[in-house]
Amino acid sequence: MPESTATNNTQGSAPSAVFTPAHLKFINTKLEKLSPEKIIEWAMISLPGLIQTTAFGPTGLVILDMINRIHIDQQAAANVHPTPASSSASEDEDDQDIRFKKSGYNTQRHPVPLVFIDTLYHFQETLDLAQRVQDHYNIPLKVYKPQDCDSTEDFERVYGQQLWEKDDLSYDYLVKVEPGRRSYQELGAQAVISGRRRSQKGDRAHLDILEAEPGTGLLKLNPLATWSFQQVWTYLRAYQVPFNVLLDQGYRSIGDWHSTKPATNHDDERSGRWEGKQKTECGLHVDYFKMRAEFQASQKKKQALLAAQQEQSAVAV
Template identity: 80%
Template sequence: MPESTAPSNTIPTYFTPAYLKAINIKLEKLSPEKILEWAMISLPGLIQTTAFGPTGLVILDMINRIHIDQQAAHPTPASSSASEQDDDDEDYPGPKKHVYNTRRHPVPLIFLDTMYHFPETLDLAQRVQEHYNIPLKVYKPEGCETTADFERLYGERLWETDDLSYDYLIKVEPARRAYEELGAQAVISGRRRSQKGDRARLDILELEAGTGLLKLNPLATWSYQQVWTYLRAHQVPFNALLDQGYRSIGDWHSTRPTTNLEDERSGRWEGKAKTECGLHVDYFKMRAEFQATQKKKQALAAAQKERELEEQAAALTIA
């Protein structure tokens, strides 16, 4: 499993705590659109990760509208128009095997396929690509193409038997692999303060401890109602489950409809003292815990194998 712990490119040294504090004071006064405009110009190696939740869709639509306006203001020369049809953009400065068409969409869009998404979520991912005519970079658990592949490696219902390893394998490791391969230095997140929990104290721009990854939360100050109003006003494609009582949508096995208007994420991980999937917690701590768990499992498996061999040997002796 890859051991990369931080983006391949280094965040500029001027992103000090004092500098971030000053930036956040200014960003607090801007609309989400203006925050994104600033980020698209100012933040190095900017990407967006999304599971196509309501906030992520609003951000995607805003980026698309900003891009259209910029293209109208600064038309692409006719000589380069043919490249619009290509999935890859040779001008993208990342690794050539993972180039991204920045002419079609300026911010690489990453979708983490956990293998346990609702069918409605997968359908939405396809509709979004068609609606915006954008490429989508899909990352899955390492070495897995299907749910059967994942369960063959790690067992069925891993979210029940080893929740930490599940989160690490389906979300954290694929995300870190995406950051490394795309040269990501800044990631756009759909988190909002109104989602409560650890998110209630969000800054608009954060520097992730240890990894040095910048995280941008352009809709941090928005309410769920503001998000929903935008979706409707701009006819943004959204998950059909939102019309069935779901307010925050993750994997099918850990997401339920909710009528709790005060806590939109109350339908996630019902009955568990859990509010995050692992993408926004201490990466190094989580990786260390995952590795320790794997070593323990390997030791238990080896001990079990040894006992079975001893029992087989004893049975032969008796025979």
């Protein structure tokens, strides 16, 4: 079963791998010449505290499959049998370890922690895919939800319905940014693999393969930055990677159900996201400190307004 987490500490520790702009430029020059598989292999060896965050989009699934294949190759090179991908991830882990040891398999599984931010508003097809991925790769999924919320009902009881329409910034912070930062802290993340690509346009058009987040130093690796959607789709088919059935219905970039539609522009795969709004990112890949400050200011404003309303009501009585 997925590992659900909920704690209050959202601040990460300082990364031990610190790169200057000149160093990053040099590394990116080298990485640009490598295949995504080689980039990922380099990262698995070179970057401490490496994790992958995913909403099980096409690119993230390709990366997950590449990590799995690299891991199998590394174990084979060391004359160690890999854990079979076909075994059930729902099986009790202790029982798995016993069975694999008896059969001679190595009990070390997927080497990069896999994090899923459950906003509580994902398509059911996405949640079904999350389970299929766990089963296919025999990988434990670390699930992070909005603070102190296990369900949509919990969230709406505190913040009301359709918060994404009333306060888009607060919504993104609460369901994506805060859980994401909590995952970094709890897992000791110092480098995060993402599925962003330049062909997705918008803020991603000039994406570097390796970035350092301003203010925190958190490294972000985009191993498929140079790939097109067609290259991603070809890989999914060629290697029989589980993918979201919504892709067969015209969707290309899949987020929350209330802000995602089939792509309306063939040349812009993210054209189905946030229709009618001037935004291209959900908050996970924008200035964290700026967004947190704006969220805190918004909350203070709401609290002040509520206090003024309560005071006015008391005077009226």
